[in-house]
């Protein structure tokens with residue numbers, strides 16, 4: 001066994017992975033899907049079909065001419081019933097295309113393996129697939145792969161950490177699609193000419209370490225066990241744990257010669273090059289105290305949370321909170337009629353015991369939030385300055401370096417809503433008008 005690695009600070013969380021041994025179950029496509037025109041970081045797409053148009057599985061239904069964006073495809077065949085606007089869980093009004101399925105699942109004629117002979121064609125193909133970071137980030141993958149000429153990348157890190165409680169979607173990918181994980185890693189390494197290929201896995205997933213290590217024998221890929229520690233799945237922490245390199249404030253992984261991709265994202269690349277089927281489905285871990293039959297479900301993008309929960313046997317008690325993502329970094333959703341997005345790796349439906357927010361009390365100046373912050377920030381001060389709307393002090397205390405991991409909130413004995421407050425502070429900074437001609 002290799003020596004295990006990790007990073008400094010962070011938190012130890014309980015090992016709650018109820019669905020780890022629940023193999024993926026395929027949910028039939030629903031009668032109607034609601035597909036938002038923005039399911040990624042970057043510019044939203046514009047619909048390329050209209051009400052009444054016929055549509056097939058894998059057909060492009062939305063696209064953008066902006067560089068940081070990703071096309072959107074239909075996961076069913078049928079017809080466009082309506083264009084609408086929904087208020088998303090993060091407070092944006094986003095256009096959606098509502099598609100009525102004909103139940104035929106007819107595949108569009110453009111769905112065929114792409115011809116990929118060089119890096120340029122590879123990046124173009126990944127853009128055409130609509131791929132975004134499937135670990136929850138939603139950053140368009142083709143942008144990550146299209147490195148500037150001067151970037152000197154020597155290490156590809158495949159992120160199989162999945163450090164948040166409950167989520168087991170990536171774990172199931174490692175077990176159920178091991179060959180695609182290995183092949184996808186090799187393909188990226190070959191096209192980008194990256195010499196070091198590392199898959200990082202925490203030691204609370206020994207089956208994953210074992211199966212990936214066996215499959216990687218005879219390849220250049222190293223499977224590196226990591227001491228379980230939250231938030232090791234965050235890019236900066238993972239780079240530090242695996243390479244000892246520190247991404248500078250405001251910098252990118254490429255600044256320290258690395259590129260980090262989620263394990264399911266990497267596996268998708270291998271599958272896409274074989275089949276040409278774009279990103280229209282994904283695995284979602286469905287769990288939480290209010291879910292009757294928790295599990296891992298392959299679901300068409302655009303299916304509503306309500307239908308997904310019904311597929312899992314329905315609910316056992318009144319839902320107090322639905323989280324899209326994990327309990328630490330996920331976002332609470334106010335409406336279970338919202339659709340599943342490309343980047344949704346988990347839906348947690350929580351009942352009274354876990355769903356009610358704790359009562360906030362005054363700070364007792366214990367400093368625990370500071371000692372647990374993996375970014376070496378001072379959450380107690382960021383909270384104070386956010387509530388005071390003191391933008392100058394927020395900048396001075398590097399609020400934009402916060403990765404919103406929640407380690408501070410989790411460890412605060414006064415139950416301060418630190419992350420929520422810091423998110424508000426970051427929003428205030430982003431809303432500041434840009435100075436004309438300034439940098």
Ligand code: SF4
Pocket residue numbers: 372373374375376377378379401402403404405406407408409418419422
């Ligand atoms: S301040 Fe930000 S980065 Fe630091 S622990 Fe809190 S949420 Fe995480």
Ligand code: SF4
Pocket residue numbers: 362363364365366367368369370379380408411412413414415416418
């Ligand atoms: S952990 Fe909570 S109580 Fe302790 S200093 Fe930080 S904000 Fe205050």
